[in-house]
Amino acid sequence: MTDRLTQVRLQKLDRIRKEGLDPYPARASRSHTSIAAAEAFEAAAKDEEVRVTVAGRLRSIREMGRTAFVHIEDNDGRLQLYLREDELGLDKFDLFLEAFDLGDFIQAEGEMFRTRTGEVTVRVESFLMLSKAIYPLPAVKEEVVNDEIVIHSAFDNPEARYRERYADLAVNPEIRDVFRTRARIIDALRQYLNNLGFLEVETPVLQTIYGGAAAEPFVTHHNQLHRDLYLRISFELYLKRLLVGGFERVYEIGKDFRNEGVDRIHQPEFTQLEFYMAYADYRVVMDVTEDMITYTVEEVLGGTQFEYQGQTIDVTPPWGRIELRAAIAEQTGIDYAEHKSEKALRKAILKAGIEAPEEASRGKLIEHLLDHHVVPEIIQPTFLYDYPRDISPLVKANPDNPESVERFEGFVAGMEICNAFTELNDPLEQEQRFLEMGRTYEEDDVNRHPLDEDYLRAMRYGMPPNGGFGMGIDRLTMLLTDRPFIREVILFPHLRAKEY
């Protein structure tokens, strides 16, 4: 694209070259970041000279006759520079005004002082272009009113922001903060698990048989092997093979891929944490979950309470613990234990004036009640436990009640954030469950699982009893950054390809 704005900047690029300067020099130097420079000035004695070399991107230029005030922005924040013709000389000063634009990266050296309005500023004695910007960044203006930053003409067209996330990040500092927080969340989770003796591992993204969740996979193809492969929909079956191998505590943080609809809390590519813990059951995993998330929230936010979309969330243990059956009964008046068959339960649901999906198993009906009538009501951190067996093929049955399995999910702010269970480690029962699954789903159901013979083989060598856990990192990040949409916490969310 060579529109007029771009043409002007290309001419400026030439102008810089004609001055004998490289608009993209290989080397930069800086003695202080913006914050370090301001701190050094504040710490210095009254008459002491504080000389700095700073670097950053030009974010504002206020030309005032033979002087100019500009702000540069670096990773730490913003710093004001003051340029004067009598300080720089006519040629240099003109070069700056005529060839430097918003968005350019520059380097400047000078002595620090405080302006009449009290702002710590660098009086520039020399400057360099570090990188000339050819396209103008979206024109965002900021104003400080009563210590609050008011943004004018924000760059907030969603399509443009996600397509050009780099521009979004460049002009919206709060978006950069979202991803700094995201990194700290992952860091805290790692610390927590490492401290408990967990081993971080990596398992295949390309799988010959997908499993561990009910989801439609992405299919790809390996040319040399002449076979289709699937992008993983979960890590579960590989991580549990590692327990067979003798590791007692393993976890993985990585991407899962599900070829399904995109909405407020779903993206086809998302980040998951799963861990497996030998000799633990789902009760232990519940305790660990509470503790791990509390630790993470404290590390990242400095406390156990935070605001999410206008509601105060408190993760301080103990979290609510309610049997799934009781939670559904409370919200809908339906006790599914009284309706043992799919038919009977469907009848009860319709009688209660609630919609029931067509062609759903009894477990699917229960799940529908959970998703639509219980989950939206759960604001404070809560575990629901003991799930129907037919929607949980990898979970060990509850010894007191063979109808239910030892599984729980954690919910916060109307969102499911984790799913965990006492893992089924009986190879014969697992095989039986897989076969049951094959019957539950129709032949052409995309969620019907191919039977993973190799996983059964692994189990036959002996798998220690263990508790497993999975959590969506993106959703946790949504909570801790107060973002209502999952695409806000994913750097490059998926959009349709645009042709240029």
Place this chain on the structure above:
RNA sequence: GGGGGCGUAGCUCAGUCGGUAGAGCAUCGGCCUUUUAAGCCGCUGGUCGGAGGUUCGAGUCCUCCCGCCCUCACCA
């Protein structure tokens, strides 16, 4: 996939009943040596998402297509 909404200058947005396409900021030119949404004066800048249609005349009405948003469905 169904339903609804939207797409106008680099950015944020107006555009009435179908009658020559506008504003602020940015850009460009001028003034201004402690400004900070700096200020003042002036000038530019448009395939109105794309294609077709109705009409003397379409940003506006109709059809199809593309993209984004919301919502439903799907989603251990």
